Amino acid sequence: MALWGNNDNVSALGESGAGVVTLDYDTLTVTGTGSSFGTPGYAKTGDVIRIGMTTDSGTYFGDAAIVGIASTTSITIASTDGLSGAAIAATSYWISELPQYTTLNPLYSEDSTFNKETSSFQTYFTGASEGYTGTACSNIGILGTYENDYYNHVAGRIGPDYQGNNGVKLLNDGNQIGIQAIGYGYANAGAGSGVGSDRVYVGLDDFPGLTTTSADTPVPSSYQDGGNFYAITSIGATYVGLGQTISDAITIGDPIKVNNDNITWLSGDVTAGIDTGDSLVFQTYRGGHDRYVYGVSGAGVTAGLSTTTGGTSSDGIYGTSAGWVGVTTYVDTDGNYRVKKEVLVAMSGITTGPAGLAGTAGAAYPPTYA
Numbered sequence: 001m002a003l004w005g006n007n008d009n010v011s012a013l014g015e016s017g018a019g020v021v022t023l024d025y026d027t028l029t030v031t032g033t034g035s036s037f038g039t040p041g042y043a044k045t046g047d048v049i050r051i052g053m054t055t056d057s058g059t060y061f062g063d064a065a066i067v068g069i070a071s072t073t074s075i076t077i078a079s080t081d082g083l084s085g086a087a088i089a090a091t092s093y094w095i096s097e098l099p100q101y102t103t104l105n106p107l108y109s110e111d112s113t114f115n116k117e118t119s120s121f122q123t124y125f126t127g128a129s130e131g132y133t134g135t136a137c138s139n140i141g142i143l144g145t146y147e148n149d150y151y152n153h154v155a156g157r158i159g160p161d162y163q164g165n166n167g168v169k170l171l172n173d174g175n176q177i178g179i180q181a182i183g184y185g186y187a188n189a190g191a192g193s194g195v196g197s198d199r200v201y202v203g204l205d206d207f208p209g210l211t212t213t214s215a216d217t218p219v220p221s222s223y224q225d226g227g228n229f230y231a232i233t234s235i236g237a238t239y240v241g242l243g244q245t246i247s248d249a250i251t252i253g254d255p256i257k258v259n260n261d262n263i264t265w266l267s268g269d270v271t272a273g274i275d276t277g278d279s280l281v282f283q284t285y286r287g288g289h290d291r292y293v294y295g296v297s298g299a300g301v302t303a304g305l306s307t308t309t310g311g312t313s314s315d316g317i318y319g320t321s322a323g324w325v326g327v328t329t330y331v332d333t334d335g336n337y338r339v340k341k342e343v344l345v346a347m348s349g350i351t352t353g354p355a356g357l358a359g360t361a362g363a364a365y366p367p368t369y370a
Contacts, residue, residue, distance in 0.1 A: 002046060004324060005097025007351040008295030010047060021051065023080075023088040030064075030075045033090070038069040043095045045069055048103055049077065051093045061088050062110030063293070065100045079103065084110040098324055099344055102293050108326065119331045121176050121283040124168060125153040130262045131208030133274040139185035140170065140274060141209020141262040154282060155182055163267055165285035170266060172274070176283055178267035184224070185265035186255050190238055193250040200230075200246070202256045203238045208274075209262035210235055221260045232258070286331040292367070296325045297350040300365035318366035323347045329367070 019034040030049065036042040043049065045066055052061040062083035068076035082103040106114040127150050130141035142150050157168045158179040169176035187206035193199055200223050204210055212221055212232055221232040223240065225248055234241035240258070250256070274280070296304070304318035317339050320327075324345040332338050352364050 002097075003101070004099040004345055006295075006347055006349045008096045008098060009351050010041075010043065010095035010097060019093070020090045021049070021088065021093050022090060023051070023077075023083075025080055025085075028077050028080065030077060032073045032075070035073050037072050037075050039072060043069065043075065046100065048096045048098050048100060049075070049093055050096050051083070051088055052091055059086070060084075060110060061086060061091065063096075063098070063103045063108070065103045066095075081106070081111070082109045084112070096295065098293050098295060102326070102344070108291050108293055119165075119285055121169060121171070121285050123171075123281055124284040124286075125150065125282045127280045127282070129208065129274045129276055129278045129280055131204060131210070132276055133208045133270055134205065135271055135273055136269045137187075137206065137208070138266045138269045139187065139207050140264050140266065140270070140280065141207070142264055142280065143209075143277070144262065151182065154179065157284070158182060167284075169283050170264075170270075171281040171283050172270045173272035175271065177270065180265040180267050182264050183261060184257060184259045185263045186257055189250050189252055189254045189256050192252045193246060195247060195249050196245045197250075198242045198245050199239050200242065200250060200256055201239045201252075202258065203236045203240055205237050206256075207258050207260065207263055210240070210258065210260050211262060222258070224257045224259055229259070232260075289328070289330045291326060291328045293344065294325050294327055294365040294367075295350045295352050296320055296322050296365045297352045298322055298348070300350075300352060304366045320365075321346055322350055324350075325365070327365075327367070 019032050019036075021030050021032045021035065023030050038044065043066060045068065047066050048063050049066055050063050052059050064077035064080065064082055066075050067078045070076070102108045128143040130143045133140050154168045157166065158181065160180070162168070163178040167178055169178055185207055187202045189201050191201040193201060210221065210232070212235060220229070222229040223232060223242060223246075224230075225246065228247065230246060231243035232240045233243045294300070301320065301322050304320055305316045317337075318341075320341040321343050323343055324347070326342040326344050328340040330338050
């Protein structure tokens with residue numbers, strides 16, 4: 001009995017798509033429906049059964065080595081060490097000739113004790129609030145003593161392209177709110193201002209932590225109207241006073257842009273008020289830890305060098321040699337998707353799993369990351 005072969009698709013999707021299996025964890029018996037275990041060209045002793053779906057829409061339960069075949073509908077597996085432990089009933093599967101020893105290696109187990117697949121939002125940076133932020137406000141103030149660290153941690157991962165899991169979020173009321181910009185924000189005018197007015201009707205209620213312009217302010221505190229900047233010289237709860245009069249009228253409800261070092265503009269409103277000095281917790285989506293053994297064909301090698309990840313060029317992030325390859329994926333502390341590869345058996349002529357075909361269960365290389 002060979003320890004491995006070159007086929008990750010001995011019988012795809014449970015005997016050409018018709019079969020499903022149920023596992024008895026106590027007896028290690030796998031019972032098939034529509035299966036052809038032991039039939040030439042299908043599962044044989046020494047093969048590995050891969051149970052479930054590796055696609056986003058399915059659940060993958062893991063791998064187990066076949067040590068006995070009682071009939072075309074009944075096999076015995078060596079161990080459940082490679083499985084998640086979740087109930088398996090009427091579940092799709094496919095048969096592989098991957099290295100048997102990997103089914104007993106906790107590195108490749110679907111048991112969450114070893115294979116922590118779920119990424120989550122985790123604390124990345126903590127600052128303090130400058131000024132009070134009321135509910136339904138989409139701007140926050142950052143206490144000056146935290147500003148340098150805040151800019152260093154956050155500035156590169158904000159804006160319209162970072163509103164998904166790749167961006168930094170403010171944790172508020174149990175929700176993660178994306179960051180649109182640092183150093184300026186927007187609010188709607190609470191009242192109109194005519195041409196020649198030196199007041200704009202937004203204030204501390206709209207821009208917590210707002211300060212007047214001073215010589216040591218890197219971003220001058222100003223109301224910005226297109227290419228015109230009007231220095232803010234006084235601040236009230238609902239208005240700001242300007243150093244010069246405006247040349248264009250403002251209508252109630254108009255979006256008003258204000259520039260100031262302390263301001264962070266969020267992608268949504270806070271739902272829980274933030275007091276002056278309150279801790280501001282910023283989070284990034286990271287963690288997760290998935291290991292999986294792929295059968296990588298020549299085509300998989302080529303695809304691994306050119307695939308894209310999350311819409312961004314991977315620059316060969318999946319590059320590897322042909323053969324049986326253990327692949328580890330995770331999201332690091334800076335939110336970057338990381339891939340590590342280990343060639344377990346270098347060989348040519350690999351027949352890959354059925355993944356990549358709509359509705360199939362297997363795992364073609366490279367994997368899809370969203």
